[in-house]
Every structure is written in C-alpha cells, then in structure tokens.
Amino acid sequence: MADYLTYVWRPVTGGRHAFPIAATKVPAAESVKAFCGAETDAEQLHDRSEVDWIREDTCMRCWHTLTTRL
Numbered sequence: 001m002a003d004y005l006t007y008v009w010r011p012v013t014g015g016r017h018a019f020p021i022a023a024t025k026v027p028a029a030e031s032v033k034a035f036c037g038a039e040t041d042a043e044q045l046h047d048r049s050e051v052d053w054i055r056e057d058t059c060m061r062c063w064h065t066l067t068t069r070l
Contacts, residue, residue, distance in 0.1 A: 007035070007066065011056035012044045018062040019045060036061035 007018045017034035026032050028043035036059050 008045075009058075009062075010045045011048050011052040012038075012040045014038065014056075015059035015062075016053065016056045017059045018066055034059065034062055035065040 005021050007020055008024060009016055009018050011017075012034075015038070017036060017038055017040075019032055019034050023032040023042060024045055026042035028041065028046075030042050031039050032042045032045065033039050038059070
C-alpha cells in the first residue's frame with residue numbers, strides 16, 4: 001500500500017466520489033473525472049461542507065474501483 005495520498009473523496013452532486021489527487025490542482029473551469037467515470041467541474045472539489053458529506057452517499061462504483069486496485 002502506498003505511503004502517500006493518491007486519491008481524495010469529495011461530495012459532488014450525485015454522490016461522494018473518489019478523484020485522483022491531481023484533480024485537486026486542476027483549474028476551477030476545467031472538468032475532472034472520478035474513478036467511476038463521473039465528470040464534474042474542478043471547482044466542485046473545493047470548499048465542501050460537512051453537510052455536503054452527510055447529504056451525499058458514497059459512490060459504490062468508485063469504492064469498488066479503488067478496492068480492486070489495492
């Protein structure tokens with residue numbers, strides 16, 4: 001297992017998705033893709049509240065993709 005962060009979970013519309021850590025560095029106006037294939041504006045990865053985390057369910061496609069990679 002890696003000793004460094006390679007992905008992050010972010011609540012965006014439609015679920016709490018996993019994104020490659022590099023997605024957090026993408027300019028806000030550009031699109032980023034979650035491990036499940038869902039796309040969103042990079043802007044959606046920043047400044048999320050605890051309420052956002054509670055409101056969105058974990059994307060099971062992202063979860064499955066990550067757990068089968070480890």
